[in-house]
Amino acid sequence: MNEVLASTLRKAVYERLDYLDRLVNEADVPSRASLADSEIARMTAAWRSLLADHEPDERGRCRACGGWRRRRPHPCSVWTTAHKNLIVVDTRSTPTTGRHTAASYLPTAG
Ligand SMILES: [Zn+2]
Numbered sequence: 879m880n881e882v883l884a885s886t887l888r889k890a891v892y893e894r895l896d897y898l899d900r901l902v903n904e905a906d907v908p909s910r911a912s913l914a915d916s917e918i919a920r921m922t923a924a925w926r927s928l929l930a931d932h933e934p935d936e937r938g939r940c941r942a943c944g945g946w947r948r949r950r951p952h953p954c955s956v957w958t959t960a961h962k963n964l965i966v967v968d969t970r971s972t973p974t975t976g977r978h979t980a981a982s983y984l985p986t987a988g
Contacts (some may be wrong), residue, residue, distance in 0.1 A: 925960060932956040 879887070901913050934952035943950040951970045953961070 925964070928956060929960060 898903075898913070900915060902910065905913065925946050932952075935941050935949065937949075938952050939949035939975050940952050940954035941949070943954040943956070
């Protein structure tokens with residue numbers, strides 16, 4: 879991929895994320911529900927695809943990260959980012975009271 883295409887791709891992805899952020903923050907409830915119907919499946923598919931590329935090999939090293947001589951140990955930054963964003967709850971923005979508070983710190987099964 880040349881530099882112009884890479885830049886265009888990068889810009890398009892950031893613009894899409896900005897658009898989705900705006901919808902989440904500014905749209906009414908029916909619009910957000912509609913957004914969830916379509917975008918959650920797209921986001922989970924995207925995460926699964928990305929994570930599949932970064933599955934560990936038979937030696938426990940990421941298949942995608944690192945150079946040709948030495949791959950990075952698993953979990954790589956993609957997996958740690960996924961864990962941080964999909965599993966770990968940001969306690970700074972999460973209420974610390976309520977009946978589900980303790981459960982939010984536990985890893986989910988599956
Ligand atoms: Zn990786």
